Amino acid sequence: MNPFTPTFGTSPPLLVGRDSDLEDFREGLRDGPGSPERATLVTGLRGTGKTVMLNAYEDVAGVEGWLVISETATPNLIDRIIHEQLPRLLADVDPRQTTSHLTGVSLPGGFGADREVSERHAPRAGLRSQLTLLTDVLGERGGVLITVDEVHRKGVGELRELGMTIQHAFRERRNVAFVGAGLPSAVDDLLSDEVSTFLRRADRRHLRTVRPEEVTEGLAVPIRAAGRDITPEALQIAVTGTGGYPFMIQLVGLHVWRADSAATVIDPDQARRGVDHARRKVGQLVHASALADLSDVDRSFLAAMAHDDSSSRMADIAARLGVSPAYAGQYRMRLIAAEVIEPRGHGLVNFTLPGLRDYLREHAASSHWSPDVDPHPTGRPELPGAAQERSQLPRPPDDNDTPRLP
Numbered sequence: 450m451n452p453f454t455p456t457f458g459t460s461p462p463l464l465v466g467r468d469s470d471l472e473d474f475r476e477g478l479r480d481g482p483g484s485p486e487r488a489t490l491v492t493g494l495r496g497t498g499k500t501v502m503l504n505a506y507e508d509v510a511g512v513e514g515w516l517v518i519s520e521t522a523t524p525n526l527i528d529r530i531i532h533e534q535l536p537r538l539l540a541d542v543d544p545r546q547t548t549s550h551l552t553g554v555s556l557p558g559g560f561g562a563d564r565e566v567s568e569r570h571a572p573r574a575g576l577r578s579q580l581t582l583l584t585d586v587l588g589e590r591g592g593v594l595i596t597v598d599e600v601h602r603k604g605v606g607e608l609r610e611l612g613m614t615i616q617h618a619f620r621e622r623r624n625v626a627f628v629g630a631g632l633p634s635a636v637d638d639l640l641s642d643e644v645s646t647f648l649r650r651a652d653r654r655h656l657r658t659v660r661p662e663e664v665t666e667g668l669a670v671p672i673r674a675a676g677r678d679i680t681p682e683a684l685q686i687a688v689t690g691t692g693g694y695p696f697m698i699q700l701v702g703l704h705v706w707r708a709d710s711a712a713t714v715i716d717p718d719q720a721r722r723g724v725d726h727a728r729r730k731v732g733q734l735v736h737a738s739a740l741a742d743l744s745d746v747d748r749s750f751l752a753a754m755a756h757d758d759s760s761s762r763m764a765d766i767a768a769r770l771g772v773s774p775a776y777a778g779q780y781r782m783r784l785i786a787a788e789v790i791e792p793r794g795h796g797l798v799n800f801t802l803p804g805l806r807d808y809l810r811e812h813a814a815s816s817h818w819s820p821d822v823d824p825h826p827t828g829r830p831e832l833p834g835a836a837q838e839r840s841q842l843p844r845p846p847d848d849n850d851t852p853r854l855p
Contacts, residue, residue: 451710452671453702455734458500458598461699462674465667466659467498471505474628478513478592482622485652488615490600491630493656494788494802496696496735499630502656503596506628514591515626516542516583522597522604522631527576527611530595535579538593543586577614584623592624601635605642616647627651634742634787658693667698672706677713679705683720690724692803696735700727732808739789739802750780751789751800755809760797 452462477486489506493499507517518534520526583593595615600608608629618625629648631639633655640649659667665688672679679687687705691697705715705723712719740748753769754761767777781798784790793799800806 450675451703451706452675453699453706455696455699455703457496457696457734458504460501460504461667461695462671463667464498464501464505465663465698466695467502467505467656470502470654471509474506475509475513478510478515478594478626482619482624487619487626488647488651489626489628489654490636490648490651491628491654491656492633492636494632495739496694496731496802497656497658498695499656500598501695502654503598503628503630507594507596510592510594510626515594515624516587516591518593518595520595520597522600522608522629524604524607526597526604526607530611531576531579535576535583539579539583539586542583576610577617580614580618580625581621581623584618584625587624592626594626594628597627597629598631599635600629600631600639602638602642605639608639608648612648619647632742656695659695659698661688661693664688664691664693664698668702668705671702672715675706677706677715679715679720680717683715683717686717686720686724690720690727694803697727697731697803700731700734703727704730728804728807731804732812736802736805736808737812739805743784743787743789746780747784747787747789750777750784751805752809754790754798754800755806757806760793760799763796763798766798 454461474486474489477484491499491502503519507519510517516538518530518538520529520534580593587593595611597608597611611627615625615627627647629636629651665684668687668691669679669684683705687701691701701724703723704726705720708715708719708722708726740751743751749770750766753766756769757765763774763777763781766781767774770777781790785792785798788801789805790798791801
């Protein structure tokens, strides 16, 4: 079977590049109440493995003897924890989960008694009271980890309530831990709102790309464990093709394996075909949704960058968009903050997501150029939709004006 799992939220056969984060969390559970890792926020771009990290944190907690409540920040989060998750755990761990009392006695032909049995932990309201009861029942036998995926500002009300409850548990030195995960911009928006202090002070873990030697391990070990081999040259092609991007490790591995599933050894040709297929597929799975979160002008900025084969000069981007350098600079800062692009030296920027340049060249529906400049400064034809949408670019401010973002 193909050992690779490029499905969002599915743990890979070998998680690489995250050992230090997981070990810190393990030590936080062992150190007791007050450890900073017991309140953690995981951030990262799409495909960097946020949900996979939540799975790994839950596995660590399970090994340490902790119970886990795994949730997503969708509507009715608190209701699900109160009426489903906590009663389920209480019923599992409390030896007195049922109660009974005598309701009647009958003596025809012998002694008999009627007894009514009822569940002690029938669903009931009270997040704090149930969490308190659960930690009391557990005593020194472990604790409770609550994980929440896809945290964002829309769920601020319920996250605030959850945060206040966990903060009370921390004050009472209960064995409770929390790990939330979300996009960097979503987490920043959430923390700018009126959330509990504990969320603002949570340990931040930002997921970045994985080092080449770790990517090598993440590809080679599953391939060989599944009964095949890969040549050193083919492995190097596959490693380079991932760009260190965690989701691409799985996607490249999947398609490198599929290139000729009957071959016992993966050769360089199979590796190249697998990488090419993975790069086309990542656009559909990752880039389309990442671009959907951006404004029209953000996307226009990226489309202007896509005309370059490597790092783009800010002066060229401004000229292609027909705006002042200061105006273009405002969008540069926005996109760096969103971690879609990164600075690469003075006046230079490049994409952070592997394959985004190629995806924009093939699918971009917006590319804006000034009528007064050469529309093909690099000799590359305009991206699709340039002529139709050029006029939609917002009018830039005068050079003497202070640019204001929409």
